[in-house]
Each structure stands twice: as C-alpha cells, then as structure tokens.
Amino acid sequence: MPMPDDAGGPRGGDPRPGPADSLVDVPGVRVGQVQRRGGGWRTGVTAVLFPPDGAVAGVQVSGGAPCTHETDLLDPRNLVERVHAISLSGGSVFGLAATGGITDWLADHRHGLPAGPDPAEVIPLVPGASIYDLGRGGRFRAVPGAEMGAGACAAATGGPFAQGSAGAGTGAVAGGLAGGVGTASQVTAAGFTVAALAVVNASGSPVDPRTGELYGARYGLPGEFAGLRRPGRPEPVLVTTGYRKVPRSTTLAVLATDARLDRGRCGRLAVAAHDGMARTVRPIHTLLDGDAAFAVSLGEREPDFAAFHELLGAAADVFVRAALRGILHAEGWPGVPSYREAYPSAFPA
Template structure:
C-alpha cells in the first residue's frame, strides 16, 4: 500500500498481478505490460481519445457475452503492438483460462482486452515493435510487484517531451464498515505534460517529490523554452484501475470513467483528437456491496454511495499513477527524465 514515499501499486489489490517485458538497444525501445487476474475479474473500458488503438473492447459492453477476463494487455508498437495479445491468449490457453466453449475444460477462448501506445521508431528502428512473444513473456513474469518507470509498455513512452513510463498508485476508501482497495496503473505517452511548465512541479502532488529548487526551476524553464516537442500522430495515456469490490460491468464502467477525471488532472492537455486515451477497470469481487433493490439512496451506506466513493478514488489514484510514471522514469535516448532535469525535487 501507499506510504510516506511510495504511492502504492496496482497489485496491492489482492489477486491482481503485473508483468512486464521490454527490449532496448540496437534500434529497440518498446515493451509490453500485462495485468493478470488468475481468478478472473469483471472488466469494463472507457475510451476518450480521438485516435485509440484497442482490441476486444466491444466484448466488454454491458449485455454482451463475456462476463470475466483473466488479463489486460497494454503495449507499445501502436496498432502493430496489438499482436502482443496473441501471446497472452496462447499463454492463458495453456493454463485453461478463458471463456469455456465445450465440455473439455481445455477448450477455452481467452478474451484479452488490449490498448496500445505509439512509440514506433523511438529506439531508431520503425520495425522494432512488440509481437506475441512480448505478451507471453510479460504474462509469465506477472506477480505482485512495485516495479515502475521506464519498463514494459512505458519503455518508449514520452510525456510532453519528457521520458514517460509506467506509474502506479493505490488507496483504501472506507464507506460504512467496508474498506475497499482501489489501485491504478498508467502508461503515460501523452502529448500533454504532467509538469507545470512555469513552476517545474507536477500538476498533482507525488509523495516522493517536493517543490523544485530555484536552480531546478531555472533549468526547467530553460529546457521548456528551448525544446521542440516532437508531435506524433498518436499520443496516448492508457491504463488499468482495479478494485476488490463486487461490481457489475456497468458499475465498473463508472470506475473507468472516474479514472479519466484523474487523467485530465494530471496530464494537460488530455483527450485530444490525436490521443488514444483508454482506461480499463477490473473488479475482483472480494468485497460485497449492499444491494439497493429499489434504486433509492436512503443512507450514507447505500450502494450508490459506495460506487461514488470508488469512482472518486479511481480519479485520485489514476492521477497519482500518471505523475508516478513521469517521476519514476529514467532517461532513455533523447528524452530526459524529469528528476534528471530537476534533481532537487526528489525528496531525501
């Protein structure tokens, strides 16, 4: 869970594992991240950007057949990177995880919702991009982890000219006598920036970052003035929010919507026509919520109040995860890391 310096991890939500695979050097700078739920989870998605790259998102709509998924794939490689999900599917099949389609328990069809970021050519070779092996390796490495930064799907990410990456956060929200965990993982590859161009401080406070020093602020403003931000055809923040609450797909969709509120707080601007912003929400159902059979909101512990609290927490943790991605990044190639430009902003 989060602490004085650690914002927490998506895998602080019980039953949610995270794995990464990446490749750098010799023309490569890209990777894949897989969020794995061995027991399965209800899944929903909210896509806001004008240039999304996604797979299996229609299957998640309320009323459609697929009730639970066992993995979500996030990858570099733009639309080419969607093939990383093929490797995730193949690996899940070997474990017997997926939608049963016959009497034989081995006969399953894994549904792997996927979203991608545009990082083509970041390492020097346009054709160096994730394939099925990246997805399979990321899934095989999935575990409870706090690894973040320039790894997995965030390896080739950029954020307003800075090195982007993978960030995470987690919080506990208590309504009545029920404590619910809400975690987030964000892959920040945005046209917008997570840092105020005037002050040099992130738009959203991060526990490991303090106000930049005077020297930092001068260096930051000089960099902002001199840089020419490369505008790609597709700039994207994608991610996953997970909760241990028992939600249906429509309710999980509200949680994904809340995450976009957090994205807009942390990345400015967001949801542009050239962005592919998409957030998945997972609900593992470890914590039961009350059922309001008539839909009326009578008390502070009605189901609607729980849902409002979870959606609000989703916004908070996703905003923090977006900033965490930039704060945790390391310099790769020509894009500097934030804390390399503003080293005095790192809390001792």
C-alpha cells in the same frame, strides 16, 4: 460520506494506501512485464492477469486516436461478463500482436471461457490497448509481438513489479519528458481497495511550464510527494504543451477494485481514471492521443451508493499517484530527459 476537499482525498481522516501501494493489492491481480532496449528497440509489454474464471470489466476510451483490441466485449449490452487479462503494449497498431501471445499463454494454462466438455477447451478474452512509441529506439518496426506477450504472462507476479521505464512504458514520452509505468492503491473509508496501473505517454505535458512543477503532485497522500520542491532557479523548460512535438501518443490505465461491481459500474470507474488523467496532463484527450482506461472488479462485497461514489473519487486520485510514480521513476535517453534531469532543483540535494 466524506466529501473531497480541494487537494483530493476525503475529509474526516487521511486516506491510506494498500499494503503494497500497488495494483496487486486487489486479490487475484497479477502483473507481468517484459521490455527490450538497444539495437533499435525501446518498447515493451505489460500484462495484467486475473484468476482463471476472469474478472468483470469496463472500459472508457476518450482519446481521439485510440489503438485498442476487443473493447466491444466490455459493452454492458453484449454477452460476455468477464475477461481474463488486459494487454498493454508499445508498438501502436503493430504492438497489438502481443495480445495474441497473451491469449495463447492463457489458453495453454486453461484460463478462459469454457467452450467444450474438455477443460482444455477454453477461449481467453483479452482486451488491450497500445501506445505510440514507434521509432523511439531507432527502428520504426522494432515492436512487441506474440512472444513478448507470452513472456509478460510468464513473468506475472502478485508481488512488486518495476515502475518507470519498464513494460509498456519503456518507450513512453510525456510532453517531451520520459514517461513510464506507475502503480498505486488506496483503501476507502468503507474498506474497499481501489488500485491503478498507469502508462503515461502523452502529447500534453505533466509539468506546469510556468513553474516546472508536476501538475498532479498535489493529489498525493499526505507526505507522499513532500520531497519535491518548486524548481528554485530558472531552468531550461523542455516541455510546454508538447502536442506539436510528439506526433502521436496515448495514456493508458488499468483500475482494479475488490468491490463487487457490474460492467456498467466498472465503466463508471474507468471514467474516473480519465478524471485522473486530466489532473495529471494538460492538454489531455487530444486528437493525437488514444487515451483508454480499463476497470475491473474482483470482489464479493457490493458497495452501497455512498461507498461507490467514494470509490470513484479515490479512483481518480489513485490514478494520479500511479502516473506520477511512472514519471518520477522513468529514465531518460538521448533527446528525451527524465523529469529529474530536466528539473534537478525540484529534488533535495
């Protein structure tokens, strides 16, 4: 199989994105988002929905301050094989209430584990996680609830969705800069698609403080981040490691593939997302971060040993690309500049 070179991606041919370069390139995945800004609010919800019979899933939590819901479902030792959605939200522990709205919406649409003779008797299984964005709009308890979770489901689409300051990334901050939601996909040499959705909200920084460059830019596909330059003059470096400034944080990921994987291998795919986090943000997985990654399988073709390992390598890189898009699309607000505002000379005039 092709071996990765130092800049990511396999030797023997350039990697390529899927048609939409998005999580929705994996058939059966839909993404819906809602957000609220103003009047003390700056937060939102991102719902990732699967077909009515669900998707095989795994999880890896590596941060020291996780805020999660029903992740024990994904342990390969436990009963349930499939889940029906993944909930990502702002609001820290309060924002986990959005998961209830997603669960109710799925039940109303008969998506879930059959629980009786009536087709309406289903139990939706919805793991989730929340980021810490409390008070970033001005009000500490302006947080997502069940209505925002249901609204994200109603907005779900298999087409393009907003990146940057949207959904669960609306109030995200990464090392003092505006973070956000991003997405990307890649088709492997073996013909499998792996895609990522990232919510970047980190105590660490995505920026090298010596140069102002984004750590993850070298992992883009050929030409993807070619428009970014090393800042050409001294600029105010507004971020260092950031962990003393940001009290609590969390970076989240959802990876999806059309390869057929069991829960154990989905768990390994989720570990690869954390490899991508380490290429994007420094330091990562601190005691102040609740970093969590979910991975789902929606496919019938099983990869062989070599193809699965190629998939793992691509998954780490595709997370980096998704994360950088979230950062580059993000909009700043007073006291929290975007990367473009902090380092304008990184962009062509």
